[in-house]
Amino acid sequence: NKRRNLWREKTSKYLFKADNVAKVFRAKFIHALTHAGYRLPYQCPKKWNADCEYIGSGNSALTYLARYLYRGVINEDNILSYQQGNVTFQYKNSTTKQYQRITEPAVDFLWRVLQHVLPKGFRRSRDYGFLHGNARRTLLRIQLLLKVRLSPPPSRQLSKKCCPHCQGILQIIWLKHNRATTTLQPTAHVKRTH
Incomplete structure (x- = not known):
């Protein structure tokens, strides 16, 4: 309780109700939108859905998030060899789902790894929902429903x-x-x- 500076002990098996999470998220989201100069159309539903799932004691979720957020760019098992200044490593091709090998100079390998290092002050976060990379159709549908006018991407x-x-x-x-x-x-x- 922030007003009274008290810690509330959890008494039951759940932390919060999903409906309450949806209400709080909606309020914070709308506040951030209005603060940025945007507003939702009046037809927007008042009740939002929050996807909340029970995950046990939370240790498995923390383990997963720690592995996901703080893992390295490449697993050590995928670095196969280093010989005469060349690094051989394998990666899983996202389209064929097959492992492929690459041998390249160590400098090129280090450059490839450094492209994944975030600048100071930034944190890696997981894309979820309509912001996920595979949710292009969902995002397009949302943009059509909200009648968003998109500017064409700049030509390269x-x-x-x-x-x-x-x-x-x-x-x-x-x-x-x-x-x-x-x-x-x-x-x-x-x-x-x-």
Whole structure:
């Protein structure tokens, strides 16, 4: 109890009611929206759903969150070898669900790992609900229901590759993926234009 500076001991097997959590979450969410200059449409339902599940004593949830939030970028078991300045590691391809191996220079491997390190002051958090990466359809549905006007993403221009000898612009005419090596570097065949 913040007003009285008292700690309340939990008397029963549940910590709070899901309906109360939904009400508090809705109030805090709407407060944050209005503070940022947004408002919900008047048709928005007054009662929200909170997905609350019983997880036992909580030790399993803490173990899972600790493993998820503070795990390393790559598991030590997936680093297979280090020989002559090259690191060989395996990863699970998200589309094929198969393990694949990569051998690359140690500097490139370290750069790959450092891309996952968060800047000072930031924390990794889990995406959940409509913010989850796989919830694109749900997010689109929400945007349609709320009549959100989305600006088109900025168009990206590809950088022009120049010939190191004559400084002419190179055009890629085809890519050959070399399956004999374990690196992911494609071989590009280019045509010079002056």
